[in-house]
Amino acid sequence: MTQPTVDPADETRAASGPGADLPPGPVEPVRAAEDEVVAEMEEGLSHEDDTRLFPYQAVVLTSFGGPEAPEEVMPFLRRVTAGRGIPDERLEAVAEHYLHFGGRSPINDQNRALVDALREEMERREISLPVLFGNRNSEPFLVDTLRQAVDEGMTSVLALTTSAYSCYSSCRQYREDIAAAVDELAAEGRTVHVDKVRQYWNHPGFSRANARIVTEGVRAVRERTGTTPHVVFVTHSLPTAMDDTSGPGDSEGNLYSSQHRQLAAAITAEAASTLGVEVEHDLTYCSRSGPPSQPWLEPDVNDHLRALHGRGVEHVVLAPIGFVSDHMEVVFDLDTEAQETAQELGLDLLRVPTVGTDTEFVVGLVDLVLERAAQARAEDVPLPTWPGSDPRPAVCLPGCCPNLRVAKPAACGSD
Numbered sequence: 001m002t003q004p005t006v007d008p009a010d011e012t013r014a015a016s017g018p019g020a021d022l023p024p025g026p027v028e029p030v031r032a033a034e035d036e037v038v039a040e041m042e043e044g045l046s047h048e049d050d051t052r053l054f055p056y057q058a059v060v061l062t063s064f065g066g067p068e069a070p071e072e073v074m075p076f077l078r079r080v081t082a083g084r085g086i087p088d089e090r091l092e093a094v095a096e097h098y099l100h101f102g103g104r105s106p107i108n109d110q111n112r113a114l115v116d117a118l119r120e121e122m123e124r125r126e127i128s129l130p131v132l133f134g135n136r137n138s139e140p141f142l143v144d145t146l147r148q149a150v151d152e153g154m155t156s157v158l159a160l161t162t163s164a165y166s167c168y169s170s171c172r173q174y175r176e177d178i179a180a181a182v183d184e185l186a187a188e189g190r191t192v193h194v195d196k197v198r199q200y201w202n203h204p205g206f207s208r209a210n211a212r213i214v215t216e217g218v219r220a221v222r223e224r225t226g227t228t229p230h231v232v233f234v235t236h237s238l239p240t241a242m243d244d245t246s247g248p249g250d251s252e253g254n255l256y257s258s259q260h261r262q263l264a265a266a267i268t269a270e271a272a273s274t275l276g277v278e279v280e281h282d283l284t285y286c287s288r289s290g291p292p293s294q295p296w297l298e299p300d301v302n303d304h305l306r307a308l309h310g311r312g313v314e315h316v317v318l319a320p321i322g323f324v325s326d327h328m329e330v331v332f333d334l335d336t337e338a339q340e341t342a343q344e345l346g347l348d349l350l351r352v353p354t355v356g357t358d359t360e361f362v363v364g365l366v367d368l369v370l371e372r373a374a375q376a377r378a379e380d381v382p383l384p385t386w387p388g389s390d391p392r393p394a395v396c397l398p399g400c401c402p403n404l405r406v407a408k409p410a411a412c413g414s415d
């Protein structure tokens with residue numbers, strides 16, 4: 001593999017695409033270069049030839065994982081909660097949620113669909129690197145995916161995680177599990193380097209896709225009822241201590257809740273201006289766990305729906321901006337529990353989609369992959385954000401989003 005400069009094939013395509021006015025001078029050379037591009041495409045590029053993702057030889061979609069059969073439920077839950085002090089009653093309740101859906105979480109199927117969508121988008125851009133899939137808590141385990149990559153000759157891969165925000169659970173815990181997999185392979189004599197894309201809560205591919213989804217939800221309720229719905233944003237609750245230390249890790253963080261608050265406000269303003277109406281919104285939380293004595297982020301979505309009903313609100317758009325796909329928290333905690341609460345109250349509740357395999361989101365993820373590769377090559381690249389102007393660093397700062405129980409090695413950071 002060679003150090004990339006500007007890809008001449010890209011420039012040629014840009015200059016000679018459909019409808020482009022060819023300047024009179026360089027017609028012949030451009031045509032010649034175009035023939036070469038076509039010849040290259042016909043031969044099929046091998047990943048050794050593609051420099052846009054250099055230094056990486058693959059992208060690894062890295063996710064939480066979930067059970068896919070009833071007998072996998074308890075082993076999965078024990079793995080997830082090992083040493084986390086989750087009460088047995090909570091584990092039993094969560095096992096029930098999974099068994100309610102036949103013991104199968106939707107998350108792995110959704111991630112396989114995302115892998116396919118990423119492959120399609122990369123193919124569209126003629127990026128020929130493989131997209132792999134590895135989980136932290138269920139098969140295919142990240143360590144096994146990475147072992148296979150090493151055995152196929154790869155030495156450096158880029159992790160794309162399915163969590164967008166900053167806190168221990170959604171950032172450093174992934175980094176710890178990546179480090180554990182890399183160390184396990186090192187002990188087997190297999191060497192692999194793993195980098196990660198930045199937390200993408202304010203990358204436009206994620207944030208603008210959510211803005212469009214919420215706007216269309218508000219529009220649909222207005223068309224159906226003639227009333228502007230109240231928008232209730234929802235994300236995963238956290239122990240307040242985890243939120244307090246999210247971001248810099250100095251107890252003045254609250255980055256997790258503030259990222260959600262900023263995005264919720266920006267999306268609401270966007271929907272209001274697009275539709276030319278005033279829109280009210282709130283941020284709520286779901287999926288609280290832990291012992292009752294431990295404070296978690298509030299309000300709970302169900303409590304908040306009751307409060308809104310008490311204030312005379314009749315129509316609600318429920319926007320799960322904290323989640324990337326419709327996994328168990330969404331189909332159980334929102335579509336089952338929150339929907340039941342709404343029915344009890346006689347509240348009209350429209351739960352809008354998560355980004356899932358939305359084209360704008362998938363295009364944005366591939367942009368993030370290209371951005372991270374350019375950063376790894378020390379190139380100056382624009383780092384688009386919406387809302388706000390601060391992209392999260394792709395290499396985490398020392399001490400950020402700390403593990404409050406035990407210090408563990410973490411990959412993809414400077415500590």
Ligand SMILES: CC1=C(CCC(=O)O)c2cc3nc(cc4[nH]c(cc5[nH]c(cc1n2)c(C)c5CCC(=O)O)c(CCC(=O)O)c4C)C(CCC(=O)O)=C3C
Nearest residue numbers: 064066084086094105107162163169170236238289327328
């Ligand atoms: C911020 C966050 C995300 C979003 C970021 C990301 O996507 O990573 C997330 C995702 C997910 N969480 C999931 C499942 C679970 N999370 C648990 C427990 C916990 N989650 C926490 C936080 C988060 N979780 C926390 C603070 C705990 C308490 C224990 C601890 O301090 O670590 C438990 C244990 C039982 C319980 O306590 O509920 C389970 C089973 C699944 C799979 C769903 C499926 O199968 O479809 C997914 C995608």
Ligand SMILES: [Fe+2]
Nearest residue numbers: 064169236287
């Ligand atoms: Fe969780």
